Amino acid sequence: MSNKQTATLLPPTTAAIATPPRLLIGRRGMVPTGADTIWKIQSGLVRSSTWGEEGDMISLGLWGPGDLIGRPLSCLDPYELECLTAVEVVAVTDPALESHESLVRSLRYTEQLLSITRLRRAEAKLANLLSWIGERFGHPSANGWEIDLRRIPLTHQVIAELSGSTRVTTTRLLGEFRQAGRISRRDRALIVRYPEALYPPARLSA
Numbered sequence: 001m002s003n004k005q006t007a008t009l010l011p012p013t014t015a016a017i018a019t020p021p022r023l024l025i026g027r028r029g030m031v032p033t034g035a036d037t038i039w040k041i042q043s044g045l046v047r048s049s050t051w052g053e054e055g056d057m058i059s060l061g062l063w064g065p066g067d068l069i070g071r072p073l074s075c076l077d078p079y080e081l082e083c084l085t086a087v088e089v090v091a092v093t094d095p096a097l098e099s100h101e102s103l104v105r106s107l108r109y110t111e112q113l114l115s116i117t118r119l120r121r122a123e124a125k126l127a128n129l130l131s132w133i134g135e136r137f138g139h140p141s142a143n144g145w146e147i148d149l150r151r152i153p154l155t156h157q158v159i160a161e162l163s164g165s166t167r168v169t170t171t172r173l174l175g176e177f178r179q180a181g182r183i184s185r186r187d188r189a190l191i192v193r194y195p196e197a198l199y200p201p202a203r204l205s206a
Contacts, residue, residue: 021090021091022042022088022089022090022091023039023087023088023089023090024086024087024088025044025083025086025087025088025089026083026086027083027084027085027086028082028083029082029083029087030080030081030082030083031046031069031070031081031082031083031087031089033070033071033079033080033081034070034071035071035072036071036072037070037071037072037091038068038069038070038072038073038091038092039068039069039070039081039089039090039091039092040066040067040068040089040090040091040092040102041063041064041065041066041067041068041069041087041088041089042065042088042089042090043065043086043087043088044064044065044083044084044085044086044087044088045062045063045064045083045084045085045087045137045151045152045153046062046063046064046067046069046081046082046083046084046087047059047060047061047062047063047081047082047084047158047162048060048061048063048069048074048079048080048081049079049080049082049161050076050077050078050079050080051078057161058161059113059161059162060074060076060110060113061106061109061110061113062084062109062113062133062136062137062162063106064136064137066102067102067105067106068092068102068103068106069081069089073103073106084152084153084158085151085152085153109136112132113129113132113162116128116129116132116163116164117163117164122163122165122169122170122173123173125163125164125165126159126163126165126170126173126174126177127177127182127195129159129162129163130159130177130183130192131145131192131194131195133147133152133154133162133192134147134192137151137152138152138192141191143184143191143193144191144192144193144194145191145192145194146186146189146190146191147189147190147191147192148188148189149188149189149190150188154190156170156171156174159174181193
């Protein structure tokens, strides 16, 4: 039996006719991917993905508040939008007014993530992915980017799928990173050292 959550349409307001649809979707739920709807994330974290010919998941991106997502922005089939946290989205009624800046960001993030997955060394993939996540979803501190794991649930499986590595390799490398001081935990936060400390720049091209 599927454990996917269903989307909940928010109660109508007195301005229901003029107000674009909003959805509240629980963790592990799916954002609808209707052919004509573009959604803007108000809160929460969404992962876009597709599936390979052997049934393996291929992560396409990680999206948060302010990002635009939806079937019109992808040419892939299948195409899924999984909520990694509780999510609120609102339908974009006039994409021309809202999409330009968000689409530019999306293209850049997708390009960065693609470049990470194409690195040959698993260690380089993980180091660069953690920096990418920290810069996107963390906040800077004296020791590095702090990522709130209550808001950004980074399981070993999610990290492995985003980096294009196996879970076993990812778990091993995360342990090595912790021992080397490249990452650390404090309460419910993951601290990712800044790139020059996380992974020496001279080794990135190795």
